[in-house]
Amino acid sequence: MDTEGQLTERDRASRSSTEHEERSRSSHAPGDAAEETAAAPRPARRALGWLTGGGPWRRAGVVTALSAVLVLLVxxxxxxxxxxxxxxxxxxLRPGDRVLVNKLAYRFGDDPRRGDVVVFDGTGSFLGEKPSGNPVTGVLRKAAAAVGLAAPAESDYIKRVVxxxxxxxxxxxxRGRIEVNGQPVNEHYLRPGDSPSRVPFDIVVPEGRLWVMGDHRSASRDSRDHLGAPGGGTVPVGxxxxxxxxxxxxVGRxxxxxxxxxxxxxxxxxxxxGAEPGGAHG
Structure with missing residues (x-):
């Protein structure tokens, strides 16, 4: 009886030891290794949890910030x-209008054409230097202008290429019409009552530059006002x-x-x- 009892205890101990080894080996099975690998990028999971968790206010703030970044990039x-x-x-165009400016229009080899309405930086042509100011205010204003909520920078102009x-x-x-290369131009887009120009001029536009004018000629400061400046009032295409x-x-417009x-x-x-580039006469 005592011998059978001892054998039984040894058998139990042996089985327990075998099961322990099998569990130890199974803990290093390939399937578990794959699970450890899948669980490896914990920082990414924590970041995702921070973005999606924290309640509706945090999620709304994250969505707003991402949307703002996307809008600024576009x-x-x-x-x-x-x-x-x-x-x-x-x-x-009237004060308060918002226009959509296509920044890709001239990025792939195409150049501005006569009649295009363009937005340009007048630094060096219409302005000597960009106006200085508070850097913080300038950044905030630039961000607001980028989404059409504020007036553009003082150095930015919108005119028509003539x-x-x-x-x-x-x-x-x-008949009082502007001529381009000897061809009279009937400018039906002018503001009613405006003449094409009260200032006489005769200029050959230098290569790589543009002669630009506003459609409300009596209220527009454009190329005519800078005839005596370098470039004769023209704007670099760049x-x-x-x-x-x-x-x-x-919406109504x-x-x-x-x-x-x-x-x-x-x-x-x-x-x-007959006219020299940049030249003018009265």
Missing amino acids: SGWVVQPFLIPSRSMENT GVGGDRVTCCDK QVIGRADWIAWP WSRLERPETFARVPQPGVMH
Whole structure:
């Protein structure tokens, strides 16, 4: 009896030891290794948990921040809302209008064309230097301007391209019309009651530059006001920010800004000669 009892105890101990070894080996099985690997990126899980957890206020804040970053990226590289600050482009554009500026319009080899409405940085052509100010205020204003909530920087302008590099632009013919390369231009987009220009000029636009004018000629400070400056009032193509393609706000004025057909009849540069680049006369 005692012998059978001892054998039974040894058998139990042996089975217990065997089961322990099997459990130890199974803890290092390939399946568990895969689970450990899958659970490895704990910092990413913690970050995801922080973003999705914390209640509705935290989630709303995260969504708002991500949306703001996305909007700033889009406005910085693709399309930017631009608040019209003045009457210089009436009646095409009115103060308070928001236009969508296509920043990709001239990024792939295309250049501004006659009739395009463009936004450009006037530093060096319309302005000597960018106005200085409080850096913090400048950053906040730039961010607000990027989404069309604030007026653009003082160095940013919106005008219509009337002449491109090589064009001879003159004012005016016997009927008071501007001529481009000898072709009179019927500017139906001008504000009613405005003449094409009260300032006579005759200029050949240097290559790589633009002659720009507002549609409300009597209320626009444009290339005519900088005839005596370097470049004769023209703007470098490299300073163009983008092309205004749409009026997005207010809703009642939602429309596309088309290139006027009147410029289609203008001949290529070189048809007429006689004015020096940057020259002007009264």
